[in-house]
Amino acid sequence: MSFQPITTEDKARAFDELREIKSLFASRGWFAGTSGNLSVRVGDYAPEQFHFAVTASGKDKSKETPEDFLFVDQTGKPVEATGLKPSAETLIHCEIYRQTGCGAIFHVHTVFNNLVSERFWERRSVPVDGVELIKAFNIWEEEAHIDIPIVSNYAEIPRIVPEVIERLDSRIPGILLRKHGIYAWGANAFEAKRHIEAFEFLFEYVYRWELLNAGVAGK
Numbered sequence: 001m002s003f004q005p006i007t008t009e010d011k012a013r014a015f016d017e018l019r020e021i022k023s024l025f026a027s028r029g030w031f032a033g034t035s036g037n038l039s040v041r042v043g044d045y046a047p048e049q050f051h052f053a054v055t056a057s058g059k060d061k062s063k064e065t066p067e068d069f070l071f072v073d074q075t076g077k078p079v080e081a082t083g084l085k086p087s088a089e090t091l092i093h094c095e096i097y098r099q100t101g102c103g104a105i106f107h108v109h110t111v112f113n114n115l116v117s118e119r120f121w122e123r124r125s126v127p128v129d130g131v132e133l134i135k136a137f138n139i140w141e142e143e144a145h146i147d148i149p150i151v152s153n154y155a156e157i158p159r160i161v162p163e164v165i166e167r168l169d170s171r172i173p174g175i176l177l178r179k180h181g182i183y184a185w186g187a188n189a190f191e192a193k194r195h196i197e198a199f200e201f202l203f204e205y206v207y208r209w210e211l212l213n214a215g216v217a218g219k
């Protein structure tokens with residue numbers, strides 16, 4: 001396959017998409033303490049060769065600056081001269097692109113995604129039963145049951161990658177890192193946004209449902 005060079009317009013579009021999502025998610029408090037990262041793939045794709053725009057590491061993601069994003073290749077290395085460091089979790093993005101061929105990946109830390117990842121850690125997945133928003137994942141069965149995978153949260157990111165590969169479920173466009181956050185992806189930024197919003201809705205639902213049942217059981 002011959003790869004077309006990425007145009008200036010492609011790059012500008014990717015940065016615009018990331019800027020818009022970053023500002024929206026920041027307004028929801030989804031980037032507490034510089035946490036979270038975002039990426040959008042650009043140009044042609046083969047599992048062994050692709051490029052994506054990713055958030056720079058350690059930035060206050062509620063602020064807009066000229067140094068918020070950079071381009072990297074399939075190994076997570078910057079493709080242009082830059083003083084910026086890609087997200088510390090870029091290798092997870094690389095692997096999700098490689099495994100799924102998706103077009104955008106968003107990662108956020110929220111209290112609900114952290115709580116449910118710990119509540120269901122022993123079963124290594126969060127069960128969700130029959131909630132309408134499961135349809136956001138293009139799962140249209142009535143009373144669908146899904147299990148959202150949870151993997152270990154090692155300090156060294158390369159150690160997390162094999163578990164991510166092992167636990168990816170082609171039906172479920174997301175994976176939880178234990179007491180860390182969610183990675184959600186989609187064919188493009190629009191779909192990845194729909195997916196991460198649906199996951200966060202479901203995590204809050206599961207959390208409240210567990211609490212409600214604990215309260216009833218305690219009476």
Ligand SMILES: CSC[C@@H](O)[C@@H](O)C(=O)COP(=O)(O)O
Nearest residue numbers: 033034035036037057058087088
């Ligand atoms: C500051 S806590 C969050 C980080 O450890 C990490 O998990 C994270 O999501 C953000 O890292 P970053 O390198 O800015 O992409």
Ligand SMILES: [Zn+2]
Nearest residue numbers: 035036089181
């Ligand atoms: Zn993180």
